[in-house]
Amino acid sequence: MTEAPNPLLSPSALPYALPDYASISPEHYLPAFEAAFTEHLAEVQNITRVRSMPTFDNTIVALERSGETLDRVAHAFYTVSSADATPEIQAIDEALAPLMAAHQDAILLDSALYWRVSTLHERIDELALDPEARYLLERHHREMTLAGASLDDEAKERLTALNQRLSTLSATFEKNLLADTNELAVLFPEASALEGLSAGELSAARRAAADRGAEGYLLTLPLFTGHPALASLTVRETRRRLMEASRARGSRGNVHDNRATLREIVSLRAERAQLLGYPSHAAAITADETAGTPEAVERMLRHLAAPAARNARAEQAALQEIIDDTEAVPFALEAHDWAFYTEKVRTARYDIDTAALRPWFEAERVLQDGVFRAATLLYGVSFEERPDLPSYHPEARTFEVFNEDGSPLGLYILDLYTRDSKRGGAWMNPIVSQSTLRGTKPVVVNNLNVPRPGDxxxxxxxxxEVTTLFHEFGHALHGLFATVTYPHFAGTNVFRDFVEFPSQVNEMWILWPEVLTAYARHIDTDEPLPADIVQRLRATETFNQGHATSEYLAAAWIDQAWHRLGTADADVDDVGAFEAAALADIGLDNPAVPTRYSSAYFAHVFSGGYSAGYYSYIWSEVLDADTVEWFRENGGLTRDNGDRFRQRLLGVGGSKDPLEAYRDFRGRDADIAPLLKRRGLAD
Structure with a gap:
């Protein structure tokens, strides 16, 4: 019998080259990667073996055409490995990590290829390139240089070994975190322990327990430290158990303990940075970001930390007052109490109970009449569900996206619900990237972790969760709208400290009247969210921002602290002590305000792409807050405004320096004042 061909090794016949997941099995992935690695290396060798002098076409364009099969296989696999990581997929991921790292180094560190790119870069002014082509040549040269292409053979050999080991460690960190997060989900035999939760939340907890074959109610853990249920749970011991479980992840001394893994990651990253000529990993990373240096990042974080910590202490005092006045036996406020008593203060001060708002935020209506509607009003795009197109998981829904003139734009996939095989948090990733050179249109995915209610x-x-959906859809729009020639610049392939900017801007439409009145309607009565509640929600925009800003800045500073270590001091014995000292250094060591991510479960920086870059959210928020001001000054949710934002920012993808693109859109550099006002830090 003839063996069936590997479906990953041929372009998909489905619309938009969507992978035919129905025909893909786990055993297809590794052979497909191996074949794709071989093909890609051969394509690069064909470039370097050309006897004629390098030209833009025979070197840079040829490089952009290469690796198409690998891109197809990698996008298909990594979508699954993050959203449906079964044990079989996890095993493939671990085996693949060092292979992928070695392959990337084989390209980036290729001396003959680097010579051709460098030769062209030296003559860049003579080549009469259009702006996108010129920037592409600059980026290839800079990225290869920063990756170590100019090192001698001995240094490259060590660098390759470091990269392979680091890729394995990152996969291990993520696997450990997923397993420990699942193990630490808290089971409650009786509903009485969950007093304060809504009927829908209890239903989701009961379903989560049943899915694991358990009786009772199971609260699974989000990726970040706090748990959404902490704001509602009236039983203090329940809150304590939830917070304790969350903060224990990756540091319990069991087989899933991540502390040794992250210590080795830090040490090897420091060594790699030194090999590349940088004093620290943070210096190596920021050298190719808009920030430029770790010192620039530190200046911003310290500038914000002091007023944030001051505001958090004032908020803490107000919460303690509530406890002292209302509890029969007063106690000192602890971290697991903060969200619960914050809701009491919010209710007393603004007459808003955020938990009681859930009936106005039915997920399908939020999606269709909120997220999609805002995009239609702003950009003219429309969405049509395509249940006929197979996705990687039965819960993932596929929508075809059209421009206003009816022309096809791409596919959008939404995977809303949490499951044990999905990593925590929320994210966007491409399955197919747009490129006119390759003739491909975008296919993008949004993943969230919303608990699924009962049938x-x-x-x-x-x-x-509404905010998260709008945020992640902002990334999706970036991926859908970027229209570039070269795949190198596709979608969200921009500097890390710029990538969060479009997604943060998209959050502004949540409370915009034309959008809110369409989606925020009561599940039973269809009544819109009352206008007085909307006004009070707007009034609370700076409420609790001391806590929110402090917990975020604490995580950003921990990331910087680890990654500013040089080789001489990177061997840290005690992870907890190091973290505590770092937080004390910046004045964010308030026990009642724990860091949003502690080191042992800080997936963004130890298994994701944000190492030394978690500061990106606040860095991008400067641009975001300034852009929100621009929209308000220019009429808000209009097609003209949407077209300008799409054409000058989202549409350029990574094909232009991001700050230059921002100046083109805004007419000037961003002003930090709107951010300080938004977060209550202006004084």
Whole structure:
């Protein structure tokens, strides 16, 4: 019998080259990667063996055409490995990590290829390149240089070994975190322990327990430290158990303990940075970001930390007052109490109970009449669900996206619900990247981790989950709208400290009247969210920002502290002590305000792409807050404004220096004042 061909090794016949997941099995992935590695290396060798002098076409364009099969296989696999990491997929991921690292080094460190790119770069002014082509040549030269292409053979050999080991460690960190997060989900035999949760939340907890074959109610853990249920749970011991479980992840001394893994990651990253000529990993990373240096990052973080910590202490005092006045036996406020008593203060001060708002945020309506509607009003795009197109998981829904003139734009996939095989948090990733050179249109995915309710029950979102959906859809729009020639610049392939900017801007439409009145309607009565509640929600925009800003800045500073270590001091014995000292250094060591991510479960920086770059969110928020001001000054949600933002920012992808693109859109550099005002730090 003839063996069936590997479906990953041929372009998909489905619309938009969507991978035919129905025909792909786990055993297809590794052979497909091996074949794709071989093909890509051969394509690069064909470039370097050309006897004629390098030209833009025979070197840079040829390089952009190469690796198409590998891109197809990698996008298909990494979508699955993050959203449906079964044990079989995890095993493939671990085996693949060093192979992928070695292959990337084989390209980036290729001396003959680097010679051709460098030769062209030296003559860049003579080549009469259009702006996108010129920037592409600059980026290839800079990225290869920063990767170590100019090192001698001995240094390259060590660098390759470091990269392979680091890739393995990152995969191990993520696997450990997923396993420990699942193990630490808290089971409650009786509903009485969960007093304060809504019927829908109890239904989701009961379903989560049943899915694991358990009786009772299971609260699974989000990626970040706090748990959404902490704001509602009236039983203090329940809150304590949840917070304790969350903060224990990766540091319990069991087989999933991540502390040794992250210490080795830090040490090897420091060594790699030194090999590349940088004093630290943070210096190596920021050298190719808009920030430029770790010192620039430090200046911003310290500038914000002091007023944030001051505001958090004032908020803490107000919460303690509530406890002292209302509890029969007063106690000192602890971290697991903060969200619960914050809601009491919010209710007393603004007459808003955010948990009670969930009936106005039914998930399908938020999606269709909120997220999609805002995009239609702003950009003219429309969405049509395509249940006929197979996705990687039964819960992932596929939508075809059209421009206003009816022309096809791409596919959008939404995977809303949490499951044990999905990593925590929320994210966007491409399955197919747009490129006119390759003739491809974009296919992008949004993943969230919303608890699934019982069968037949509506999914009611929290306001935070609504915000997350709008945020991640901002990334999706960036991926859908970027229209570039070269795949190197596709979608969200921009500097890390710029990539969060478009997604943060998209959050502004959550409370915009034309959008809010369409989606925020009561699940039972269809009544819109009352206008007085909307006004009070707007009034609370700076409420609790001391806590929110402090917990974020604490995580950003921990990331910087680890990655500013040089080789001489990177061997840290005690992870907890190091973290505590770092937080004390910046004045964010308030026990009642724990860091948003502690080191042992800080997936963004130890298994994701944000190492030495978690500061990016606040760095991008400077641009975001300034852009929100621009929209308000120029009429808000209009097609003209949408077209300008799409054409000058989202549409350029990574094909232009991001700050130059921002100046082209805004007419000037960003002003930090709107951010300080938004976060209550202006004084």
């Amino acid at each position: 037949g029950e509506a999914t009611l979102l929290t306001l935070d």
